[in-house]
Amino acid sequence: NAGVMQNPRHLVRRRGQEARLRCSPMKGHSHVYWYRQLPEEGLKFMVYLQKENIIDESGMPKERFSAEFPKEGPSILRIQQVVRGDSAAYFCASSRQGRETEAFFGQGTRLTVV
Amino acid sequence: AQSVAQPEDQVNVAEGNPLTVKCTYSVSGNPYLFWYVQYPNRGLQFLLKYITGDNLVKGSYGFEAEFNKSQTSFHLKKPSALVSDSALYFCAVSPLGGGKLIFGQGTELSVKP
Numbered sequence: 001n002a003g004v005m006q007n008p009r010h011l012v013r014r015r016g017q018e019a020r021l022r023c024s025p026m027k028g029h030s031h032v033y034w035y036r037q038l039p040e041e042g043l044k045f046m047v048y049l050q051k052e053n054i055i056d057e058s059g060m061p062k063e064r065f066s067a068e069f070p071k072e073g074p075s076i077l078r079i080q081q082v083v084r085g086d087s088a089a090y091f092c093a094s095s096r097q098g099r100e101t102e103a104f105f106g107q108g109t110r111l112t113v114v
Numbered sequence: 115a116q117s118v119a120q121p122e123d124q125v126n127v128a129e130g131n132p133l134t135v136k137c138t139y140s141v142s143g144n145p146y147l148f149w150y151v152q153y154p155n156r157g158l159q160f161l162l163k164y165i166t167g168d169n170l171v172k173g174s175y176g177f178e179a180e181f182n183k184s185q186t187s188f189h190l191k192k193p194s195a196l197v198s199d200s201a202l203y204f205c206a207v208s209p210l211g212g213g214k215l216i217f218g219q220g221t222e223l224s225v226k227p
Contacts, residue, residue, distance in 0.1 A: 004157070033213045043158075043204065043217040056214060091157060099211025100165045102148060105158040 002027070004094050004106035005074075012112045013082050021077040021109045025094030032075045033103060034067060037089040049075060082113045116141045118207055120218035127195045127225050135190040135221045137205030146208040147188040148215065149179055151201045158204065164188060175199070195225045 005024040013019050025032050034046040048056040049069035060067070064082075069075040079086055089110050093103040118139045127133045139145065146165055150158040162173025169181045179190045188205060202222050206215040 006157075031213055033215075035215075035217075042219045043215075045214055045216070048212075048214050093158075093213050095213040100146065101212065102160050102163050103213030103215065104160060105150070107157040 004029075004092055004104055006090075006092050006106035006109050008109060009107065010110050010112070012114060014114055015083060016081050019079040019082050019086070019111055021079075021090050021092075021111070022074040023077070023092030023094075023106060024074040025092075026104055029094035029096055029104075031095045031097065031103075032069050033093040033095075034075075034077050035091045035093065035105075037091060037108070039088070043091065046077075079111075082111075084113050087111055087113045116207075116209060116216055118205055118216050118218040120203075120205055120221045122221050123219070124222045124224065127223070129197050129225055129227050130194050133192050133195045133199070133223065133225070135203050135205075135223060136187070137189060137218055138185070138187045139205075139207045139216075140186065141207050141209050141216070143209060146211050147179075147181060148206040148208070149173065149177070149188075149190050150204045150206060152204065152220070153201050161190070161203075195223075197225050197227055199223060200225045 032049045035043045037043045045059040047060050047067045064080045066078045089108045091108045093105045095101045095103045148163045149161040152158050164171045164181045172178045177192050202220045204220050205218040
């Protein structure tokens with residue numbers, strides 16, 4: 001049973017380009033969460049999605065960032081017009097339905113903006 | 115504001131000795147509590163959780179955690195540390211359950227032979 005799969009593992013983008021990060025949840029998991037880990041900081045919640053719905057985006061920056069979890073295919077975190085401050089590790093997690101369930105994390109995508 | 119505190123940036127322990135990694139939280143209600151471990155350049159691995167019931171929770175790799183409601187703490191413990199336990203440990207709370215988590219800053223555990 002494969003875990004949470006994220007790709008790419010490493011992504012280098014020039015300032016102003018777009019970054020697309022993909023996340024396939026564990027089999028049987030219908031909830032996806034995105035987190036960002038900035039250098040010298042802990043993990044911060046960004047967005048919570050279910051299939052075709054954004055449930056909670058309270059941690060998303062107001063501009064340039066968007067997320068989706070379509071009916072078919074992986075969840076996508078999209079960052080438009082990247083800036084150096086976007087350089088970070090982005091982690092995806094997934095969980096089953098239910099309040100008492102734990103989230104399982106992918107290995108992360110390390111974004112470097114040059 | 116809801117928050118999680120891990121007061122020690124680093125904990126150093128000799129192999130074979132007991133270890134404790136501290137965590138306190140400030141969250142209203144009855145939150146769900148978690149510990150995760152992160153190895154270098156890897157994702158987070160789930161160790162254990164407290165939902166309700168017995169205050170001592172047992173998890174993976176011999177780790178356990180003690181929930182103390184009056185002190186709002188959830189310290190991670192292991193009776194005998196291994197060198198392979200060296201990693202970054204995160205305490206997290208979920209105020210409403212599910213995978214939306216508030217993380218502490220992390221504690222670097224170093225176990226020396």
